Amino acid sequence: MSEPILEVRKLVKEYPAVTAVDGVSFSVSEGICFGLLGPNGAGKTTTIEIMEGILTPGAGEVRYRGEPLGQRFREQAGILFQKTALQDFLTVRQSLALFRGLYDHGLDVDEVIRMCALEKLAGRDNRKLSGGQQQRLLLAIALVNDPSVLFLDEPTTGLDPQARRNFWQLIQSIKARRKTIILTTHYMEEAELLCDEIAIMDRGRIIAQGAPRKLLHEHFADVLLELPRHEFPEEARNLPLRLIAASDRVEITTHDLDATLRTLIDARVPLRNLRIRPANLEDLFLELTGKELRA
Amino acid sequence: MMQRLLSVWHARNLEFLRDKGTLTFTLLLPVMLIVGMSFVFGGPERPLFKVGVLSAPIDRRAHPFLRERYVEFVAVASESEGLRKVTHQQIDLLIELRGTPRYWVNTDAPKGYIVEKLLLAADPNARRQPVTGAAVRYVDWLFPGILGMNMMFSCLFGVGYVVLRYRKSGFLKRLHATPLTAFEFLSAQVLSRLSLIVFVTSMLYLGIGGIIHFHSAGSLALLVLLGVLGALSMIALGLTVAARFSSEELVGGLLNMLTWPMMLLSGVWFSLDGSPRWVQWVAHAFPLTHVLDAARAVTLDGAGIAQIAPNLLYLGATALVFLAFGAWSFRWRIE
Numbered sequence: 001m002s003e004p005i006l007e008v009r010k011l012v013k014e015y016p017a018v019t020a021v022d023g024v025s026f027s028v029s030e031g032i033c034f035g036l037l038g039p040n041g042a043g044k045t046t047t048i049e050i051m052e053g054i055l056t057p058g059a060g061e062v063r064y065r066g067e068p069l070g071q072r073f074r075e076q077a078g079i080l081f082q083k084t085a086l087q088d089f090l091t092v093r094q095s096l097a098l099f100r101g102l103y104d105h106g107l108d109v110d111e112v113i114r115m116c117a118l119e120k121l122a123g124r125d126n127r128k129l130s131g132g133q134q135q136r137l138l139l140a141i142a143l144v145n146d147p148s149v150l151f152l153d154e155p156t157t158g159l160d161p162q163a164r165r166n167f168w169q170l171i172q173s174i175k176a177r178r179k180t181i182i183l184t185t186h187y188m189e190e191a192e193l194l195c196d197e198i199a200i201m202d203r204g205r206i207i208a209q210g211a212p213r214k215l216l217h218e219h220f221a222d223v224l225l226e227l228p229r230h231e232f233p234e235e236a237r238n239l240p241l242r243l244i245a246a247s248d249r250v251e252i253t254t255h256d257l258d259a260t261l262r263t264l265i266d267a268r269v270p271l272r273n274l275r276i277r278p279a280n281l282e283d284l285f286l287e288l289t290g291k292e293l294r295a
Numbered sequence: 296m297m298q299r300l301l302s303v304w305h306a307r308n309l310e311f312l313r314d315k316g317t318l319t320f321t322l323l324l325p326v327m328l329i330v331g332m333s334f335v336f337g338g339p340e341r342p343l344f345k346v347g348v349l350s351a352p353i354d355r356r357a358h359p360f361l362r363e364r365y366v367e368f369v370a371v372a373s374e375s376e377g378l379r380k381v382t383h384q385q386i387d388l389l390i391e392l393r394g395t396p397r398y399w400v401n402t403d404a405p406k407g408y409i410v411e412k413l414l415l416a417a418d419p420n421a422r423r424q425p426v427t428g429a430a431v432r433y434v435d436w437l438f439p440g441i442l443g444m445n446m447m448f449s450c451l452f453g454v455g456y457v458v459l460r461y462r463k464s465g466f467l468k469r470l471h472a473t474p475l476t477a478f479e480f481l482s483a484q485v486l487s488r489l490s491l492i493v494f495v496t497s498m499l500y501l502g503i504g505g506i507i508h509f510h511s512a513g514s515l516a517l518l519v520l521l522g523v524l525g526a527l528s529m530i531a532l533g534l535t536v537a538a539r540f541s542s543e544e545l546v547g548g549l550l551n552m553l554t555w556p557m558m559l560l561s562g563v564w565f566s567l568d569g570s571p572r573w574v575q576w577v578a579h580a581f582p583l584t585h586v587l588d589a590a591r592a593v594t595l596d597g598a599g600i601a602q603i604a605p606n607l608l609y610l611g612a613t614a615l616v617f618l619a620f621g622a623w624s625f626r627w628r629i630e
Binding site: 052053054071074075077079081083084085086087088089090094097098099100101102103104141145 | 298299301302303305306307309310313314461464465466468469470471472473474475628
């Protein structure tokens with residue numbers, strides 16, 4: 001395994017009446033996409049903002065290439081916040097030129113425009129962009145210094161499915177350039193598609209960490225059966241099965257599909273809306289915390 | 296550092312120049328005020344003699360001349376101040392009543408000629424001290440005040456609200472994630488606003504000055520230096536207000552709390568001569584007072600750099616203090 005580009009050590013961040021980050025530690029290897037997953041309020045954004053050097057931790061530290069965060073990190077980090085407004089009355093190209101001017105080294109503005117497919121929008125006022133276009137511009141701004149590490153905090157929240165898929169393609173093309181990406185998201189499809197490694201957060205702590213497939217393999221040996229919750233009889237909850245109850249469905253994990261189906265049929269559980277699928281990260285989170293990710 | 300500073304400076308200039316509403320308002324307000332004031336205060340002089348008295352309070356029983364009708368007697372603090380006013384025909388005659396009465400009259404002033412006859416009729420022994428000098432029109436006295444006031448609003452609200460807007464929108468937070476330092480950001484804001492103010496004020500000076508036939512008795516370069524230092528001081532004052540707050544109501548209230556007393560007490564509209572001492576003391580804490588006192592000394596009296604040096608030093612020192620305090624208390628994000 002390569003030397004970690006980022007090390008997070010025992011981070012703590014407390015606000016009045018709430019501990020947003022509670023002793024979080026992990027490290028990120030160079031060139032991977034690392035996902036921080038969790039529901040709203042889990043502490044993802046606070047953790048990533050401490051990693052970006054925007055917030056000061058109450059305790060613990062973040063090291064970039066073995067050093068505390070400093071000028072070198074600021075020169076080599078690209079950041080896309082959850083919400084960012086740009087300066088009014090500037091075109092896409094001028095917005096990029098402004099940020100390019102803040103770094104000693106970086107990419108040519110035209111190259112970044114090409115990378116993020118902004119050629120046709122270069123002369124447009126940045127306030128007149130759609131949500132997806134705006135995110136592409138913010139990603140381009142995050143790339144303008146040719147960063148070694150790129151922070152993306154819920155980059156596709158609020159985008160329509162088409163814009164979200166376009167954005168994923170962009171991130172995949174950046175991954176192909178061997179950039180390290182730190183991604184927070186509550187879209188499991190996004191994490192499964194993009195992340196090489198994930199850490200799942202809940203209530204300010206990391207409750208699981210590893211490669212998505214490895215985590216799923218560890219927690220879900222075989223298949224997962226899904227039934228609508230309102231069709232699942234109350235008395236069937238006592239059956240000798242591994243049940244997880246979500247808000248709208250009941251999930252059953254099993255090693256032996258035939259035996260499980262026989263048990264359900266014997267218990268007269270309606271199976272007309274039964275769905276059998278492999279487990280995903282959302283199931284993993286449900287398994288680990290008993291909560292849905294977007295709750 | 297210069298590259299970062301210039302990037303922010305350039306972007307801020309573009310933002311201002313493309314904001315047509317703000318730009319139009321910045322240019323139109325002083326023009327409207329000057330035209331309005333010229334209309335109201337221009338035209339024929341009011342039929343009233345004004346005499347400065349060098350002893351305060353004025354006791355009408357002290358001398359028969361003080362009992363003349365149709366003459367307004369005003370207390371004057373010092374002989375030099377009184378002489379300046381006689382020279383500019385802001386008063387028609389200056390009189391000192393201690394011992395044998397002495398008086399100064401402007402031999403170029405028709406009203407001075409008449410009011411002198413009234414004085415000599417009341418006291419033939421009064422000793423004459425002639426002075427000369429052309430009258431100062433009110434619009435010439437007002438012009439620096441209007442330019443200064445426009446500058447003050449532009450400095451305080453232009454910078455204060457812009458920084459507040461940047462903080463509330465998250466733009467400052469985004470800048471904080473770059474190598475840009477607070478000092479570089481604030482310096483760029485100061486320089487951007489300063490260059491815009493110098494440009495706008497120069498245009499107004501040349502444009503309106505041409506229309507009203509304004510002529511400065513002193514050096515134009517000195518006026519530019521004064522304008523630059525005055526603008527720096529007031530921009531830095533605006534930054535201290537906007538350095539850390541995130542509430543529009545609070546920042547708006549604080550800016551109003553600064554601008555209104557400055558507008559009323561810095562001598563924009565009328566001279567504070569004769570006002571209570573504490574009012575003058577408060578007024579002299581305001582940068583705008585120093586800008587206007589020095590500007591009028593240059594334009595009306597032809598004062599040189601030595602005469603207005605205390606004003607220039609005050610403006611330079613306050614600019615440094617305000618900027619240092621602003622940089623120290625600056626916050627990139629809402630806390």
